[in-house]
Amino acid sequence: MVLLAWLGESRPEYWNGSRAVGPATPIQGNLARAPSVQVRVSTRHGHLSEASQAKIASKAEKLLRIFDRLSDIVVVVDLKDEQTPKVDVQVSAEHKHDFMASEQSTEMMVAVDAALQKIEQQLRKYKNRVVERNRDRDRQGRQVEAEHTPEEE
Numbered sequence: 671m672v673l674l675a676w677l678g679e680s681r682p683e684y685w686n687g688s689r690a691v692g693p694a695t696p697i698q699g700n701l702a703r704a705p706s707v708q709v710r711v712s713t714r715h716g717h718l719s720e721a722s723q724a725k726i727a728s729k730a731e732k733l734l735r736i737f738d739r740l741s742d743i744v745v746v747v748d749l750k751d752e753q754t755p756k757v758d759v760q761v762s763a764e765h766k767h768d769f770m771a772s773e774q775s776t777e778m779m780v781a782v783d784a785a786l787q788k789i790e791q792q793l794r795k796y797k798n799r800v801v802e803r804n805r806d807r808d809r810q811g812r813q814v815e816a817e818h819t820p821e822e823e
Contacts, residue, residue, distance in 0.1 A: 708743070711745045729786055767796065
């Protein structure tokens with residue numbers, strides 16, 4: 671996916687092959703940095719409008735606020751049973767960590783929100799675990815350094 675930079679009044683959108691996927695974000699400074707996450711929205715047994723796909727993609731991109739080391743977000747909407755659509759969300763983070771959530775509801779967007787909420791919880795738990803591990807490592811390193819420093823007399 672390529673980010674088209676905008677500098678004036680018009681705001682191009684993320685471009686995925688032949689169609690736009692979501693709104694573009696403004697450029698900070700002079701250097702344009704494309705987002706490192708790829709959001710894919712697909713449908714089984716039916717069709718979603720471009721507006722619905724863009725809305726789902728924008729909601730999925732908000733996961734980057736929680737954990738910025740995501741590489742791929744895949745949202746699959748299964749419309750086999752039109753009364754209760756099923757939504758599957760798969761998120762890939764760096765270092766080969768994958769997070770998955772499924773939800774089924776009477777409303778498609780409710781199912782999307784619920785599945786993304788499950789992913790948010792998983793990402794928050796993972797991020798807290800990584801942060802605590804790094805904090806413990808730093809604390810242990812400081813204790814070892816303090817024990818081995820020569821005392822001044």
